[in-house]
Amino acid sequence: MENSMFCYQCEQTAGGKGCTKSGVCGKTPEIANLQDLLIYQLKGISSYAKPLIERGKSVDKEIVKFVENALFTTLTNVNFDAEVHVRLLKKSQKVKESLRAQAPEGQYPDAAAYNLSDTREMMLKDSVKAGIMYDQNLDADIRSLRSTILYGLKGISAYGHQARFLGYSNEQVDNIYFLGLEATTNDNLTLEDMIRMTMRVGDMAVQVMKTLDEANTSIYKDPSPHKVNVNIKKGPFIIVSGHDLKDLEMLLKQTEGKGINIYTHGEMLPANGYPELKKYKHLVGNFGSAWQNQQKEFDGIPGCILMTTNCMMRPRETYKDRIFSTGVVGWDGVKHIPVLKDGTKDFSEIIDKALELGGFKKDEDEKQILVGFGHHAALSHAEDIVGAVKKGEIRHFFLIGGCDGARPGRSYYTDFAKMVPKDCIILTLACGKYRFNKLDFGTVSGLPRLLDVGQCNDAYSAVRIATGLADAFETDVNSLPLTIVLSWYEQKAVADLLALLSLGIKGIYLGPSLPAFISPNVLQYLVDTFDIRPISTPEDDLSTSLKQAK
Structure with missing residues (x-):
C-alpha cells in the first residue's frame, strides 16, 4: 500500500496520465500520500469554515495563513521533508477541532468528520481514502473540475504566501481557499456549479496577483529596464532562487560590506529590475538558467544556494552541504533557515559557509540581458x-x-x-x-x-x-x-x-x-x-x- 501513489498535478506526470510508483519530481509515495492526507484535512477544515464565512464571520488570520502555507507546501517541487508534513498534519487537526467547535450543526463530508491518527504509519494507512482516485464512481468531469479548482488554489496560495510575507493580503482571496476547497468535497454541486467555482478561482487568481503586484511595487518600487550580467564574477557568492523578494532583500542587507556577491537564479531574475533591490552593488547578476538545470549547474560550485520558494530538485551530494532552504521549501537533510518571531531571518550560517567556500577564482567576460x-x-x-x-x-x-x-x-x-x-x-x-x-x-x-x-x-x-x-x-x-x-x-x-x-x-x-x-x-x-x-x-x-x- 505504502509503495503506491497517484499524482497528476504537474505537466511532467508519468505517461501524461499520473505518477503511481514515485513522482517524476522526486516525490516519494510517502510524501505524496502525506500530502493527499493534508489536502483532505484542509477540505475538512474548509467544510467547517464555509458556513462561518456565509454568516459574515471572518476566519482567524492565523488559520488562513496555515491553510495557505499547507496548500503551498504540497505544490510541485516545494517540500520533500516527511517530518514537515507530519507536523502540518498534527497542526491541521487542532485547526479542524477549533473550527468544528464553532460551526453550526449539520451534515458535513467525511473529510470534516475524520480525525487524524496518532502515528505516521496510521496516517499513511488513512491516506488511501484521501487519494484523488479513491471514489471510483465519481463523475469524470466533476473529478476533473475538482482537481482544476484545487490546483488553481495551490497556485493562488503561492502568490498569497508571497504577498503575506510582505504584509499584504486580500479578504476575498483569504475566503476562496475555504470556499474553493469545500466545493471539491460537495456532492450536491452540479457541473455548472463547478464551472462557476473554477472561474471564481480565476477571478481570485487575478486578485491575488494584483495584491502581490501592489506589495512588490509599493515596497521595492516599480521595476525599470535594467541590464543584468549573466556571467560569473570572482569571489565568494550566494545564489538566491525562487520568488520571495523579501528573502533576497534581507540577505542583501546582511551581506553588505562582507565581500559576498549575490546572484539571482530562476524566477528571482526579475528582482534585478526593482529600484530598491538593484541599488545594492553586490547584487551582481543572474546565475545559470531555468530551475530544471539546477542539479547540473549547482554541481560542486564553490558557493551557497538559498531556495526561497518552489522549484527545488533532489540536491546532489556535491552541493547538499551548501544548499539551504527557507519559507515553505524543504528537503530531508537540507539545512532550513526559519523565520524568527519578529518576522526576520538570520542568514549568518549561509554567509559563513559562502565565505569559507571562497567562491569563483576569476571573472568571466560580462554578458548582459535586459529585464524590468x-x-x-x-x-x-x-x-x-x-x-x-x-x-x-x-x-x-x-x-x-x-x-x-x-x-x-x-x-x-x-x-x-x-x-x-x-x-x-x-x-x-x-x-x-x-x-x-x-x-x-x-x-x-x-x-x-x-x-x-x-x-x-x-x-x-x-x-x-x-x-x-x-x-x-x-x-x-x-x-x-x-x-x-x-x-x-x-x-x-x-x-x-x-x-x-x-x-x-x-x-x-x-x-x-x-x-x-x-x-x-x-x-x-x-x-x-x-x-x-x-x-x-x-x-x-x-x-x-x-x-x-x-
Whole structure:
C-alpha cells in the first residue's frame, strides 16, 4: 500500500496520465500520500469554515495563513521533508477541532468528520481514502473540475504566501481557499456549479496577483529596464532562487560590506529590475538558467544556494552541504533557515559557509540581458507603441511565457521565439523565458523586441499592459494584435491560466502537452468557450496567429 501513489498535478506526470510508483519530481509515495492526507484535512477544515464565512464571520488570520502555507507546501517541487508534513498534519487537526467547535450543526463530508491518527504509519494507512482516485464512481468531469479548482488554489496560495510575507493580503482571496476547497468535497454541486467555482478561482487568481503586484511595487518600487550580467564574477557568492523578494532583500542587507556577491537564479531574475533591490552593488547578476538545470549547474560550485520558494530538485551530494532552504521549501537533510518571531531571518550560517567556500577564482567576460518591463515601464512607452503599430512598424505582439520544465518538446518555445518576424515584439514572463532570453532579438521602432515582464505572478502585469494598449487603441484585449503562447508546468501556471480565462481572454495557445487532470468534456468546454488551442508546430501556430491578425 505504502509503495503506491497517484499524482497528476504537474505537466511532467508519468505517461501524461499520473505518477503511481514515485513522482517524476522526486516525490516519494510517502510524501505524496502525506500530502493527499493534508489536502483532505484542509477540505475538512474548509467544510467547517464555509458556513462561518456565509454568516459574515471572518476566519482567524492565523488559520488562513496555515491553510495557505499547507496548500503551498504540497505544490510541485516545494517540500520533500516527511517530518514537515507530519507536523502540518498534527497542526491541521487542532485547526479542524477549533473550527468544528464553532460551526453550526449539520451534515458535513467525511473529510470534516475524520480525525487524524496518532502515528505516521496510521496516517499513511488513512491516506488511501484521501487519494484523488479513491471514489471510483465519481463523475469524470466533476473529478476533473475538482482537481482544476484545487490546483488553481495551490497556485493562488503561492502568490498569497508571497504577498503575506510582505504584509499584504486580500479578504476575498483569504475566503476562496475555504470556499474553493469545500466545493471539491460537495456532492450536491452540479457541473455548472463547478464551472462557476473554477472561474471564481480565476477571478481570485487575478486578485491575488494584483495584491502581490501592489506589495512588490509599493515596497521595492516599480521595476525599470535594467541590464543584468549573466556571467560569473570572482569571489565568494550566494545564489538566491525562487520568488520571495523579501528573502533576497534581507540577505542583501546582511551581506553588505562582507565581500559576498549575490546572484539571482530562476524566477528571482526579475528582482534585478526593482529600484530598491538593484541599488545594492553586490547584487551582481543572474546565475545559470531555468530551475530544471539546477542539479547540473549547482554541481560542486564553490558557493551557497538559498531556495526561497518552489522549484527545488533532489540536491546532489556535491552541493547538499551548501544548499539551504527557507519559507515553505524543504528537503530531508537540507539545512532550513526559519523565520524568527519578529518576522526576520538570520542568514549568518549561509554567509559563513559562502565565505569559507571562497567562491569563483576569476571573472568571466560580462554578458548582459535586459529585464524590468513591468506594466509601469512598458506602458510609459504606450504612445510610441501605438504610433509604431499605426505606422505599420510593429505588426504583432506575442506573449510567450509560463513555467518551464525538462520535457524535450519544450524546444517549441525557443523555435517559436526565433521565428517571430522582426517587426513584432515578444513579451515574456516566468521561467519559460530561459528557453530564449539570452538570444539577441534586437530592436523594432526604437524598442527592444524582447520585453521581460517578470515572474509568473506578473501575468497580472502583462494583463495591465494588454488592457492599457487596448484602451489606447480604443478596443478590447481580444481585438489587439496579440497572441498568447503559454507553457505550463505546475499549479501556478494553472492559476495564471484561470486568471486569463476569467478576464475573458480567448485564443490562448497552451502546451507542451495538455493537463492530465482535464477530462475530454472539460477540454471541449474550454475550447468552445475560450478557444483554447493545444500547441501544434511553431510554424503553423505562428502563421495562424499572423493570418488571424489581418
